[in-house]
Amino acid sequence: MGTINNLLITTSCLATLFAAPAMAQDVAPAEDNAPAASDAIVVTGSRISRPNLTAAAPITSVTSEAIKLQAAVNIEDVLNRLPQVAPDSQQNYQDSDGRQRIKLRNLGFERTLILVDGKRLGTMNGLDANMIPPTLLQRVDVLTGGASAVYGSDAVAGVVNFVMDRNFEGVRIDGNYNFYAHENKAGIVSQTAAAYGFAKPPLGMAVDGGRSDLSLTVGKKLFDDRLRVQAYVDWRQGALVPNGARETSGCQLLQAVKDGPLTCSVSTYTKLGYISPRSGPNSGSVYVNNPDGSRTFLPYATGYAANPFDGYSFQRRFNRWNAGGFTQFEISEAATVYADGMWFRDKSSNPFPARLYSASVYGLSGFQVKCNNPFLSASQAQIICGSNAGSATAVPVELRYRMSGVPDLEDRYLNEGLRLSGGLRGKFADGWSYDVGGVYARNQQDISWALPNIDRINRALDSVLVNGKPACASGSSDGCVPLDPFSAFSANNNTALYNYLIQGTYGTQTTVNTLINGLATVQGDLGKMGIKSPFAEQGIAIAFSAEYREDRLKSYADANWRSQNGGSDNALSQNVWEGMTEIQAPIVEHKRFAELLQFNGAFRVSKYSTNPDTFSTWKAEAVWSPVKDITFRASINRAQRAPTVVEASQGARTDYGRIAPTAFEDFCAPTAIGTTTNPQTGQQVTIYGAPRASREVCRATGLADNLYGSATLLCPADGCTFRSGGFPVDPETAYTKTFGVVLRPRFLPGLTLSADRYMVDLNDSIGYNDQSYFSTGCLATGNEFFCKMFVRNADGTLSSTPATNPATGYIRQGTTNYYKSKAHGWDFQAQYALGLGTIGRMDFDFGGSLATLLGGQDSPILAKYNCAKGYFGGPCGQLIPKWSHNLRSTYTTSNGVFSASFNWRHTGPLTNVSNSGDPALGWKPGDDRTTFARIPAYDYFDLALTFRVEKSLTFRVTANNLLDKTPPILANSYNYGLSRSNTLSARYDSLGRQVAVGATLNF
DSSP, X not given: OHHHHHHHHHXXXXXXXXXXXXXXXXXXXXXXXXXXXXXXXXXXXXXXXXXXXXXXXXXXXEXXXXXXXXXXXXXXXXXXXXXXXXXXXXXXXXXXXXXXXXXXXXXXXXXXXXEETTEEOSOTTTOOGGGSOGGGEEEEEEEOSOOHHHHOTTOSSEEEEEEEOOOOOEEEEEEEEEEEEEEEOOOHHHHHHHTTTOOOOOOEEEEEEEXXXXXXXEEEEETTTTEEEEEEEEEEEEOOEEGGGSGGGSSOEEOXXXXXXXXXXXXXXXXXXXXXXXXXXXXXXXXXXXXXXXXXXXXXXXXXXXXXXXXXXXXXXXXXXXXXXXXXXXXXTTEEEEEEEEXXXXXXXXXXXXXXXXXXXXXXXXXXXXXXXXXXXXXXXXHHHGGGTTSSOEEEEEEEEEOOSSOOXXXXXXXXXXXXXXXXXXXXXXXXXXXEEEEEEEEEEEEEEOOOOHHHHHHHHSEEEETTEEEETTOXXXXXXXOOOSSTTTTTTOHHHHHHHHTTOOEEEEEEEEEEEEEEEEEEEGGXXXXXXXXXXXXXXXXXXXXXXXXXXXXXXXXXXXXXXXXXXXXXXXXXXXXXXXXXEEEEEEETTEEXXXXXXXXXXXXXXXXXXXXXXXXXXXXXXXXXXXXXXXXXXXXXXXXXXXXXXXXHSOEEEEEOTTTOOOTXXXXXXXXXXXXXXXXXXXXXXXXXXXXXXXXXXXXXXXXXXXGGGSOOTTOEEEEEOOSOOOOEEXXXXXXXXXXXXXXXXXXXXXXXXXXEEEESOEEEEOHHHHHHHHHHHOOHHHHTTEEOOTTSOOOOXXXXXXXXXXXXXXXXXXXXXXXXXXXXXXXXXXXXXXXXXXXXXXXXXXXXXXXXXXXXXXXXXXXXXXXXXXXXXXXXXXXXXXXXXXXXXXXXXXXEEEEEEEEOOEEEGGGSOOGGGTOOTTOOOSSSXXXXXXXXXXXXXXXXXXXXXXXXXXXXXXXXXXXXXXXXXXXXXXXXXXXXXXXXXXXXXXXXXXEEEEO
C-alpha cells in the first residue's frame, strides 16, 4: 500500500501543478483548420460562429475519448461524474420512469437546457438524453451559467450541448460489456435483517449486473465531399440486480427515532398469508396461517413479516435501441441542405412480488368469504364466522398473500422518441451567412401497472366441493382456479391461479410530448464593411435570430388504468415567439497590455401564448487578455425559465373549492375564545374576541378598516373558498454571474489553468403552494408577497359560490411564482500535456468544483439557508458536496499502441442537517445525532488500459471503482435520495467494482 499511496500523492501533486481543463473548452473546435464552406462551427453559448472565438463563460467539455475510457453504456454514466452535475441515475432507483435528464448545480432538470449541435433535443417534459449516440459524439459541452438570451427558456442553470461528429467516414463496430464484481461482506444491514429472518445475500464475490452495448456506425463522403452521410444503430441492454444481491441492501434500514434501534421495513404480504375478520367476535384481530400445515391460525407478529423490497431493482433491467443518421449536401457555397434523424426505443421494468392485494386497494373493507368454504377448517371457520361457522353465510375478511414461484408483477416503462432536424444554411454576401431550420421531436411514454382482477378474486374465493375437490362455484369456463387463503404456502408455484387473477389486468397510461421548433439565424462580420474598432483586427460580429416553439402534451389511458388509478385525459399546449440579437465586439487586439479586449452581448424578447406580458433576457460579457498567457473573463446573464406546458396549464386551469373550517378561519374576523350558555334558550353560544391579525395585516389583504373584526367575515359552516389557477405563471428569473481567469503560460507549453467564480441567483421560482402557505405567511408578516393572495368580496368576506366562477371572495393557491434559490461557488479546470520523448507522453486532466452557497430562501418569513458546507437531508436533499473533483492521468506510448489511464474521483464529506447547528436548516437543540450523522469523503479510483492491436482494431479493459469500495450506509435512505438500498445510489458507486471490456473495429 505504501507504493500505491506514494503513486497517488505524486499524481496528485503533478495534477495540481500541471493540470488544466481537459474538459475546459475555451476556444471553438476546428480553429487549427479553416472550416469548409459546408462545415458548421459549433460554438456552445453563442449563435456567432468564429473559428478563433474565445469563450467568455466557462465551458467544461468531455471528449469521445474520455467517454470510451469510462466504458460508459449510457450518457448518464458520464455526466454524473462531472462536479457541476447533481447525479441522477435513472437505472438505479425504483421510482424512476426510465428517462435520463440532467441537473446542473442541483437546480433541477427543468432548469438545464439540452441541445444537439445548438438545437433543442426535445421538450423539457419528455426528453431522454440517453438517445444520444456515443459512437458519433465528438464531445459534450457543459456551459454552467445562464444562456437564455442565446437559446431561450430553460437555460437558467446552464446548457449541455452534445456536439456530433459530422465528418466520420468509414465503417466502425464498437462493442462493450461491463459487469459488477463486488465482494459482499457481513455488516450492519445483514445483522439487522437476520433478526427478522430475512434471506441473506450470499457472502463473497458477487458477479452480476451485466450490461452490453453494441453499435454499428457508417459514414461516407461523396461528390468531392459535398455530400456527407453518417448513420448508426446501437443496441444496449442491462441485467437486473435485485436489492437482495447486496449485503448493503438486504433490507431497507429504518431508524424511527434519532440514534434509536435499527429496524427493517416489513410487509404483511407473506407466504403464510394474512387474515383479519371484519365482523363477529374476532373482528379486527390479525392472524397468519400456521406454517406446519395444520390449517390453524396463529396471532400475527412481526416475526412472520416479509421483506417487501428484496426483489426490487437495484439496477433495473432494460433493453434499448438507438438509430439515426445525419446528412448534408452542399449545393453551393450559398446553400447547404442538412437533415438529422434520431430514434430510440427503451424498455425497462421494476419487478415486485406477485400478491393477493388487500381489499382496501379496491375500496372494500374486506373480501366476502362464505363460512362453509371448503378450505376452512372447523377452528378457522369458528374464528372467522363465530356462530355462522359451517353455513353459507358470507362474512367480510381482510386477506393478503405473497405468492412465490410465479412471475413477478412489474412496473413497465416503454419510452420511444423521434427527433427530426433539418434546414438550409449558407453564405449570401461577403462575411454574411444564414441558417434556417427546425426541430420536430416526439417522445412517448407508456407506463403499465397491473392489479389482480377483483371480480376474479371474488370468484376464486367462492369455492365449493365438486366430486370431493374444491372448485369455483361459478365453474371453470373462464379458467377460474379456486383460491385457498387459509393454508401457508398454498398459492406458491400456482401459476394457473396467478394467470387467472392477473391475465388482462395490465393498465397503461400514455403521455406524448411534442416539440415543434422553427429557428432562423443570420450572422455577419461587419468588419467586411469596415465596421470595427481602430485598435482591433477583427470587425464587429452580429447575429439576429427569430424563433417559434410549440410544446404539446397529450396524456390518455386505457380502461384498466382508469379503473385502478382514476384520472382523466389531457391535451395541453403552449407556444412562444422570440427574437434575438447578439454582438461580439473586439475593441483592442495585439496591443501592449491588451492582447485582446472584447465585449459580447445578447438580447432576447419572448411572447408566450399562456401569458399576456412580453419578457426579455440579456447577457453581457467581457474578455481581456493583457498578454497571451493570461485571459480574464466575466459575464452576467439575465436568464429565464418559462413554465413548462404542465406548469402553465396548472396556473391557468381554474379550480374552486371549500377549505374546511378546521383548516382555515379568516384571521381578520373575531376569534373564538370560549363558549357560554344562553340563559334564555339554554344553548351554547360562542364568545368572540379580537382578531388574530393586526389592522395593518388585514389592510394588506384588501380589507377596509371599518370591517376589521366584523363577525360578517367568519367563514360559513362549509368553509371559505379557495381558488387554484386562473392566473398566468410568469417566467422565473435568474441572474447568473461568472468571473474567471485562464492561464496558458508560454514557459510551460501544453499547460492550461482556469478558475471561475459562478453565482446563480434565482428569483420568482415556479412551484406549487396551497392556501396555508400564503395565509400563514400573511398573518406572520403582512408582506404583500403573501397577502395579495387574498381576493376579498366588496363586503370583505372570503366566501363565494364556486359554481358561479366568482372573480372575488377566495384565497388563491396553486402553481405560482414564489421565492429564491441560489448556487454560488468556484470551478477549477486544468490540463497539461507532458512529452516524454521517445517513451511517449503524459496527459493530466483535472476538473474540480467548490460550492460556497447552495440554498436560498423559500419565502420572506423563512430564514436564508445554505447547504454548501456539504449537508444532506431537510431542505438540502442530497446536495452537491462542498468540494468534488476528477483527476485523470494518462500515459500513451510514442507509437500510440498502448495507453494506461488512471482516474481519481473525489466526493467531499456530507453531514446530516440534524448536526448542522443551523436553525435555518431545521436544526434545533437536541437534534444532533451520533448515528448516520456524517458520510465521510469518498475517493474512487478507475483504471483503463487501451491496446491498439493493429490500425483497425483496438481493445479496452476498464475497472471503475478499482478497489471495490463499499458505499456509505444510511438509514431512511428513501427520505434523502428515493433509494431503498440504504445509500445515495445515484451519488456513490453503490453496486461495487465495475469491470468492462470493449473493442473497436474500423474498416
